[in-house]
Amino acid sequence: MTAGLAARLGAAPARPVDPAVSAFAELLGREAGALAVLFYGSNLRTGSLEGVLDFYVLLPGERESGIWPRVSYREWVHDGTPLRAKIATMTLATFAAAAGGETIDTTIWARFVQPSAPVWQRDAASGEELRKALASAARTAARLAVALEPESGTEEDYWRALFRATYRAELRVEKPGREDSILAANRAHFAGLLPAALEDCGIAFSRLGERLTPQMPAEEKRRVLRWWRKRQRLGKPLNVIRLLKATTTFDGAVRYAAWKVERHTGIALEVTPWRERHPVLAAPGVLWILWRARRSGGETRQGSSAARNQR
Numbered sequence: 001m002t003a004g005l006a007a008r009l010g011a012a013p014a015r016p017v018d019p020a021v022s023a024f025a026e027l028l029g030r031e032a033g034a035l036a037v038l039f040y041g042s043n044l045r046t047g048s049l050e051g052v053l054d055f056y057v058l059l060p061g062e063r064e065s066g067i068w069p070r071v072s073y074r075e076w077v078h079d080g081t082p083l084r085a086k087i088a089t090m091t092l093a094t095f096a097a098a099a100g101g102e103t104i105d106t107t108i109w110a111r112f113v114q115p116s117a118p119v120w121q122r123d124a125a126s127g128e129e130l131r132k133a134l135a136s137a138a139r140t141a142a143r144l145a146v147a148l149e150p151e152s153g154t155e156e157d158y159w160r161a162l163f164r165a166t167y168r169a170e171l172r173v174e175k176p177g178r179e180d181s182i183l184a185a186n187r188a189h190f191a192g193l194l195p196a197a198l199e200d201c202g203i204a205f206s207r208l209g210e211r212l213t214p215q216m217p218a219e220e221k222r223r224v225l226r227w228w229r230k231r232q233r234l235g236k237p238l239n240v241i242r243l244l245k246a247t248t249t250f251d252g253a254v255r256y257a258a259w260k261v262e263r264h265t266g267i268a269l270e271v272t273p274w275r276e277r278h279p280v281l282a283a284p285g286v287l288w289i290l291w292r293a294r295r296s297g298g299e300t301r302q303g304s305s306a307a308r309n310q311r
Contacts, residue, residue, distance in 0.1 A: 001135045004196040009134050013117045015047045020078040025055060025119040027076065028087060032057050035092050035126035040116035045185055052256065053085040058092040058130065067245050068094055073256055086256060092129055099137035101227065104234050110166040113141035113197075114182065115189045135200065142197035146214040147224040154210045155194045156183050165228075169235035171243070243283075254282075267293045 001009075017039060025037040034057045041054035056069070069090035076083050098108035112134055121127035145158040148165055163179035183190060198205055198214060205214040216224075258269045267290060275282040 001132065002196070002200045004192075005135055005138060005200040006131075008193055008196050009131050009138075013044060013115065015045065017044070017117050017119055018047060018049060020049060020081055020083060021053060022119050023078050024053065024076055024083055024085060028055060028057050028074070028085075029120045029122070032059060032089065034059050034120075035122050036118055036130045037120040038112075038116050038130070039119045040111065040114070044115060044117055049081060049083060051084070053083060055085055055087050056095070057087055057089045058095050059089065061091040061093065063093040063097050064091055067241055092126070092133065096129070096133040096136060099133045099140065101136075101140040101143075104231050104238065106166050106169055106231050106235050109137040109140040110163070112137040113162075113193075115186055138193065138197040139201050142194055143201055143203070143216075143224050144228055145194065146198065146203065146216055147221045147228070152211050152213040155190060155192075155212065158194055158212070159183055159190055165232070166235075169232045171236045171239035261290065265290070265294065 021039055021043075025039060028034070029037040036058045038056040038058065039054065040056070043049070043051060043053050052073075069088035072087045072089070074085045074087055076085070094103075095108060097103055098105045099112060101109060116134070118127060118130050118134075121130065141162055142158075144165075145162040149158050149161040160179050160183060163182060167178060195205065195207075195212065203214055203216050203220075205212050207213075254275055255271050258271050262268045269286060269289070275286070
């Protein structure tokens with residue numbers, strides 16, 4: 001890892017992590033016998049303890065096969081403050097492979113080129129392995145960003161193209177333009193990250209003012225785009241499989257999903273007892289209601305008799 005990228009990854013988060021979050025992370029890490037715990041998402045940016053905290057709990061062990069991560073929901077009270085968390089659990093080896101683009105997954109490297117905070121680690125060696133994985137995520141994202149976009153552009157042009165492409169490849173509920181809000185909220189994080197990652201990849205570039213001109217070799221660009229097209233085709237099917245798995249393993253999945261949809265779209269979905277008991281059967285009707293509401297541009301409240309008839 002080059003000094004520039006190491007310095008970026010070693011920088012403190014823009015906003016200090018609340019001690020309650022660190023305590024929650026330590027609890028989760030020690031209970032799971034983990035190597036490290038990552039905190040990420042909007043609560044990292046805002047410092048808020050409201051809503052749902054997002055953690056990755058990274059375990060010892062070999063690279064996993066099958067569908068990962070395992071997702072769970074947890075509530076905990078710290079010094080009188082109620083906390084809620086969505087917890088993704090996987091081995092650090094699997095996380096590192098995904099961050100390096102060695103799997104068909106797009107979510108790990110696209111998510112963790114964005115701000116995150118290693119809030120707990122078992123020991124220094126575990127922390128170093130996690131930093132190497134985060135560096136891999138930055139390199140994977142940077143290579144695709146410069147392969148996708150024109151020969152010259154600002155750093156934000158490249159990151160915008162990357163997030164637009166990955167969001168389109170995944171089954172997402174965010175409103176269009178989400179990539180712009182990510183960049184606007186995290187400008188300090190992304191400023192200088194692309195040049196540092198490109199240097200770490202060994203990709204030369206020139207700079208004129210704010211514009212970069214990466215010199216990715218033509219064969220390397222073709223290789224990266226072939227790699228991306230495969231993941232682009234498989235992104236949505238993989239997301240569907242993960243969602244179906246989560247309905248049987250994610251305690252409180254329906255309530256969490258309804259909260260997530262309303263938060264990102266403004267569309268409120270009622271969590272009925274039938275939907276909680278039969279999330280897979282309820283999913284097509286809920287997706288239809290969500291699609292119809294987004295098409296009309298309005299907010300839906302599932303208290304109407306028509307909505308209830310669709311369960």
